[in-house]
Amino acid sequence: MQVIRDLQDMQDLALAWRGRGETIVLVPTMGYFHQGHLSLMEYGRSRGDHLVVSIFVNPTQFGPQEDLDRYPRDFDRDCSLAREVGVDVIFAPDTTGMYPPGFQTFVTVEEVTRGLCGASRPIHFRGVATVVLKLFNLVQPQVAVFGEKDYQQLVTLQQLVTDLNLPVQVVGRPLVREADGLALSSRNVFLSPAERASALSLSQALFKARDLAANGERSRDRLFTALKPMFTCDPPINLDYLALVDSQTLKEIDTIHGPARLAVAAWVGQTRLIDNILLEVP
Numbered sequence: 044m045q046v047i048r049d050l051q052d053m054q055d056l057a058l059a060w061r062g063r064g065e066t067i068v069l070v071p072t073m074g075y076f077h078q079g080h081l082s083l084m085e086y087g088r089s090r091g092d093h094l095v096v097s098i099f100v101n102p103t104q105f106g107p108q109e110d111l112d113r114y115p116r117d118f119d120r121d122c123s124l125a126r127e128v129g130v131d132v133i134f135a136p137d138t139t140g141m142y143p144p145g146f147q148t149f150v151t152v153e154e155v156t157r158g159l160c161g162a163s164r165p166i167h168f169r170g171v172a173t174v175v176l177k178l179f180n181l182v183q184p185q186v187a188v189f190g191e192k193d194y195q196q197l198v199t200l201q202q203l204v205t206d207l208n209l210p211v212q213v214v215g216r217p218l219v220r221e222a223d224g225l226a227l228s229s230r231n232v233f234l235s236p237a238e239r240a241s242a243l244s245l246s247q248a249l250f251k252a253r254d255l256a257a258n259g260e261r262s263r264d265r266l267f268t269a270l271k272p273m274f275t276c277d278p279p280i281n282l283d284y285l286a287l288v289d290s291q292t293l294k295e296i297d298t299i300h301g302p303a304r305l306a307v308a309a310w311v312g313q314t315r316l317i318d319n320i321l322l323e324v325p
């Protein structure tokens with residue numbers, strides 16, 4: 044496994060592979076790998092000749108009060124985990140390489156980034172779309188793999204490739220959970236044992252909603268009435284949003300007629316967690 048830090052070296056290698064007609068798969072990450080990341084890499088390994096995993100904690104997707112500085116990092120551990128999965132290249136550019144002095148170009152995906160996390164993190168998806176477009180240009184992948192845990196991010200990036208005619212297939216892969224249901228996240232490391240216990244109410248509420256929908260419940264109001272008491276716990280959970288949205292447009296809906304996502308974001312202590320689930324009414 045090669046570690047490449049220089050942007051030009053990465054692009055030269057990618058263009059050489061493409062020149063030989065070989066396929067490239069990219070798994071973009073911010074590092075601090077957990078089983079969710081590894082499952083994306085395992086899938087990516089099966090989709091092309093060369094598997095590149097980028098590790099870059101992207102400053103432009105963090106607001107001024109957010110956790111950029113304390114975002115967890117462990118580059119050596121990430122490299123050994125990636126090597127075990129059969130990753131060919133870890134691409135780990137530095138911030139000055141990605142955003143040199145004078146950088147001033149950003150990409151904004153509009154509609155699908157307005158609600159959900161976009162409402163409380165106004166610059167987040169602009170930063171994500173911009174860095175992912177840069178990574179696509181540097182790594183030249185035909186396939187890029189993202190987790191469904193960041194469901195709004197996945198929809199945003201699918202819109203980006205459609206709108207800008209990018210020759211990349213954006214693939215979403217299922218969210219991975221701990222045995223007790225907690226969605227895997229690099230930020231889970233910040234949770235105290237008591238906070239972790241409270242955080243479980245997020246996935247439990249989503250599972251309850253999935254069961255209610257599977258039994259025919261279509262109404263958002265009735266679903267939310269059933270779920271809201273589940274978020275009362277100690278230490279407390281501060282809901283940022285609980286939203287029922289159309290799976291494709293991410294617009295809020297009050298009745299389930301087709302594929303719908305129930306999405307939640309909440310603060311547990313100092314840690315902001317997100318989770319979501321597909322709701323299907325038979």
Ligand code: PAF
Nearest residue numbers: 071072073101171174193
């Ligand atoms: O999901 C992430 O880890 C990041 O948002 C991404 C896609 C790597 C862009 O920085």
